[in-house]
Amino acid sequence: xxxxxxxxxxxxxxFILSCLISTVMTCIFIMIPSFIFSSSSNNDKAIETxxxxxxxxxxxxxxxxxxxxxxxxxxxxxxxxxxxYISHNGVKMYKRIGDENSLIRCLDNDDExxxxxEKDGYIYCEDNFSNRGWIKKSSxxxxxxxxxxxxxxxxxxxxxxxxxxxxxxxxxxxxxICSTGKLGNPDTETPLGxxxxxxxLFYPNGLNIDNKDGTKEIVKYPIQFFSNYLIHSVPIIExxxxxxxxxxxxxxxxxxxxxxVSHGCIRLSIEDSKWIYNNITQNSQVYIHx
Numbered sequence: 001x002x003x004x005x006x007x008x009x010x011x012x013x014x015f016i017l018s019c020l021i022s023t024v025m026t027c028i029f030i031m032i033p034s035f036i037f038s039s040s041s042n043n044d045k046a047i048e049t050x051x052x053x054x055x056x057x058x059x060x061x062x063x064x065x066x067x068x069x070x071x072x073x074x075x076x077x078x079x080x081x082x083x084x085y086i087s088h089n090g091v092k093m094y095k096r097i098g099d100e101n102s103l104i105r106c107l108d109n110d111d112e113x114x115x116x117x118e119k120d121g122y123i124y125c126e127d128n129f130s131n132r133g134w135i136k137k138s139s140x141x142x143x144x145x146x147x148x149x150x151x152x153x154x155x156x157x158x159x160x161x162x163x164x165x166x167x168x169x170x171x172x173x174x175x176x177i178c179s180t181g182k183l184g185n186p187d188t189e190t191p192l193g194x195x196x197x198x199x200x201l202f203y204p205n206g207l208n209i210d211n212k213d214g215t216k217e218i219v220k221y222p223i224q225f226f227s228n229y230l231i232h233s234v235p236i237i238e239x240x241x242x243x244x245x246x247x248x249x250x251x252x253x254x255x256x257x258x259x260x261v262s263h264g265c266i267r268l269s270i271e272d273s274k275w276i277y278n279n280i281t282q283n284s285q286v287y288i289h290x
Contacts, residue, residue, distance in 0.1 A: 080116060080185070080186035080189055081114050081115065081116060081186060081189055081191045081192070082114070082115040082123075083112060083113070083114055083115075083191055083192055083193030083194075084112075084113050084115060084123070084125070084142045084143070084144070085110060085111070085112055085113075085142065085143050085144070085145065085146045086107045086108060086109055086110060086111040086112075086113065086141065086142065087109065087140070087141055087142060087143045088109050088141070089106070089107075089108050089109050090106045090107075090108075091106065091107045091111075091135060091141045091142075092105075092106055092107075092135070092136075093105055093106070093107060093125075093127065093131065093133040093134065093135050094133050094134045094135075095133050095134070096134065097119065097120055097122045097134045098120075098122070102133075104131050104133045105127075105131060107127060107135075110146050110147060110148060111127060111128060112127075112128060112146070112193065112195055112226055113125040113126065113127050113135065113142075114126045114191045114193075114226070114227070116186055118137065121136060121137055122134040122135060122136055122137060123135055123137045126227055127227070128198065128226055128227050129227070130227045130228060145194070146194055148194075148196060148283075148285070149285070150196065150281075150283055150284045150285045151167055151168050151281075151284070152165065152166065152167055152280050152281060152284035152285070153165070153166045153284065153285045153286075153287055154197075154231070154276065154280065154284065154285065154286045154287065155287050155289075156178065156180065156190075156266055156286065156287065156288045156289070157289065157290075158180050158190060158192075158260065158288065158289065158290050159290045161177065161178055161179060161180065161257075161258045161259065161260065162175050162176060162177060162178060163176040163177075163178045163266070163268070163272075164176070165276070165280070173272075173275070176268060176272050177257045177258050177268075177269070178257065178258075178266050178267060178268050179234070179256055179257050179258065179259055179260065179261055179262050179266075179267040180260050180262055180264075180265075180266055180267075180288075181260060181262050181263060181264040181265070182260055182261060182262070182263075183260060187212045187213075187263070187264070188262070188263050188264050189264060190229070190260075190262070190264050190265070190266065190288060191226065191229065191264075191288065192288050192289060192290070193288060194285060194286070194287050194288075195225040195226045195229075195285070195286040195287075195288070196225065196283050196284060196285055196286060197223055197224070197225055197280065197281070197282050197283060197284050197286060198224045198225060198226070198282075199223070199224045199282070200222075200223050200224075200277060200282065201222040201223070201224060201230075203220075203222060205247075206218040206219060206220050206236055206247065207219050207220075207222045207232070209263075211263045212263070213263070215263075217235035218235060218236050218237075218238070218247075219232040219233050219234070219235055219236065219265075219267075220232065220233040220236060220247075220270055220273060220274070221233055221270070221273040221274050221276070221277035223273075223276065223277060223280075225286040228264075229264055229265055229266075230265045230266070231265065231266045231268065231273065231276060231286070232265055232266075232267065232268070232273055233249070233267070233268060233269065233270045233273040233274075234249055234250060234253045234254045234256075234257065234267050234268070234269060234270070235249075235250045235253045236248060236249055236250060236270070237249075237250045249269065249270050253267075254269065257269065266288075
């Protein structure tokens with residue numbers, strides 16, 4: 001009897017040991033993939049964070065380098081456009097470099113210009129009336145910062161694709177999602193700089209825009225801040241309803257808010273563009289930066 005009991009105990013011990021080994025192996029196989037996935041996810045986050053830090057640092061370094069330029073600071077190396085400000089009345093814009101007979105116009109103090117090219121001591125630029133021509137690049141005629149202030153500031157952050165609005169330094173609207181111009185193309189980039197609201201355009205049924213790439217769109221609440229650059233709603237669509245034409249936001253275009261996909265203008269939702277149109281005064285500052 002004792003021998004049989006010992007044999008039974010041995011068999012029971014083997015069975016228990018087998019169960020323990022099986023349980024341990026099962027736990028290992030379950031936990032290892034989870035651990036690997038977690039490690040991979042953490043590594044991905046580390047890579048993303050590192051890339052973001054490097055990107056922000058490169059932008060800061062580039063802007064610091066621009067500060068060494070006594071004239072223009074509103075540009076970075078990846079942008080085609082540079083923003084300058086006229087420092088006195090009578091600065092001349094020519095069709096051809098150095099040709100006094102090709103005068104286009106004389107610019108006034110604090111006029112903004114957007115430069116596209118530099119050659120032989122001149123810059124090829126655009127003024128607020130969409131004229132394009134050559135201006136001599138001189139610290140006597142151009143400066144980096146305009147001398148204008150306003151109670152309201154529309155702060156446009158191209159990196160975050162958001163707009164913040166301030167009144168006398170106090171935020172009154174924050175984190176408004178926007179969509180600015182596509183990078184890498186002088187026709188679609190949103191210019192950097194300090195501008196001001198020139199005009200609120202009155203188009204109750206929407207402004208029809210013909211883009212340079214051949215596309216067309218209708219937008220609401222257009223506000224001009226430089227040349228053909230506007231703050232406006234996302235494109236709208238018109239539909240027939242009860243024998244009437246109704247307008248509403250283009251759903252596909254609204255989904256693009258938060259991404260730089262416009263042709264250079266600053267897009268907002270209809271609600272946000274209407275609020276700015278109705279509440280922000282003319283000559284208020286529009287500060288566009290990375």
